[in-house]
Amino acid sequence: MSSNAAAISVNATLAATKKILRSKIRKSLKDLPPPTLTAESDAVEGHLANWDLYKGCSSVGIFLSMPKGEINTRGMVARAIRDGKEVYVPRVGADFELCDMEMVKIPHDAGDIFTTWPKNKWGIPEPPEDADHTIAYEGGSNTIDLMIMPGVAFDTKANRLGQGKGFYDRYLMKIKEKGDQFPTLAGIGLSCQFINDDVPTGENDVALDILISPGGIITTNHES
Numbered sequence: 001m002s003s004n005a006a007a008i009s010v011n012a013t014l015a016a017t018k019k020i021l022r023s024k025i026r027k028s029l030k031d032l033p034p035p036t037l038t039a040e041s042d043a044v045e046g047h048l049a050n051w052d053l054y055k056g057c058s059s060v061g062i063f064l065s066m067p068k069g070e071i072n073t074r075g076m077v078a079r080a081i082r083d084g085k086e087v088y089v090p091r092v093g094a095d096f097e098l099c100d101m102e103m104v105k106i107p108h109d110a111g112d113i114f115t116t117w118p119k120n121k122w123g124i125p126e127p128p129e130d131a132d133h134t135i136a137y138e139g140g141s142n143t144i145d146l147m148i149m150p151g152v153a154f155d156t157k158a159n160r161l162g163q164g165k166g167f168y169d170r171y172l173m174k175i176k177e178k179g180d181q182f183p184t185l186a187g188i189g190l191s192c193q194f195i196n197d198d199v200p201t202g203e204n205d206v207a208l209d210i211l212i213s214p215g216g217i218i219t220t221n222h223e224s
């Protein structure tokens, strides 16, 4: 086998292994009773709120949760705004196939974005394209101190398995290519998403600095 063919086969195996793990965890998430999802989301919010790095940071990147099968971030978003942070959220834009993403600042007068902003194909609210929004890392400013990352699964070394489109991994690569400093990367999720087995990883996957589970903050030895 040529080295090129070998690399393709390794990547195919990696993608298949990730897919199996993704569907297993997605099933657990689907079966989670709504009161458990709410209680666990509140617990994660509590740990975030008490974390010194969060308390000291001025800008936070966070995702707006999907309607189902994902930790509910409404409370965390509202809290970060109340705490006076600049809060940035993803906008994936109209062409999903590009897998391109920006982090857009929530304007101070935005109101209840979960009800007023348009929803993308996954039911996630997104900042409207036509409004005059501030984009993170544009013109070398508006950087993000703390990036709260979604995931399907996280392992004990803070490796992350995402939704399988590579949006966040590509976004982080853009920051690196611009020569900007990485934000602190914190993965959040529900209990069934923190697994003892290793998450399969490839060369594009970026390990996180810290995990926040309903049980508390999990620090790692990972050097960012």
Ligand SMILES: Nc1nc2c(c(=O)[nH]1)N(C=O)[C@@H](CNc1ccc(C(=O)N[C@@H](CCC(=O)O)C(=O)O)cc1)CN2
Binding pocket: 063, 064, 065, 066, 070, 090, 092, 101, 122, 124, 150, 151, 162, 163, 164, 165, 166, 167, 168
């Ligand atoms: N709340 C939230 N916002 C986010 C993310 C996320 O994980 N959570 N993203 C993180 O990257 C980006 C969006 N990426 C996503 C990629 C795929 C799916 C998804 O549900 N995909 C399949 C699932 C079924 C399957 O493939 O088996 C689908 O289209 O139904 C959702 C979000 C940016 N915004």
Ligand SMILES: Nc1ncnc2c1ncn2[C@@H]1O[C@H](COP(=O)(O)OP(=O)(O)OP(=O)(O)O)[C@@H](O)[C@H]1O
Binding pocket: 018, 150, 151, 160, 161, 162, 163, 164, 165, 166, 167, 168, 169, 170, 173, 204, 205
């Ligand atoms: N930085 C990158 N540049 C180019 N392609 C990438 C990059 N990161 C990931 N990809 C590609 O995107 C696809 C999905 O990657 P992967 O399965 O790692 O996504 P994920 O980390 O689960 O998703 P997400 O980051 O959206 O949560 C793969 O084909 C992968 O090769």
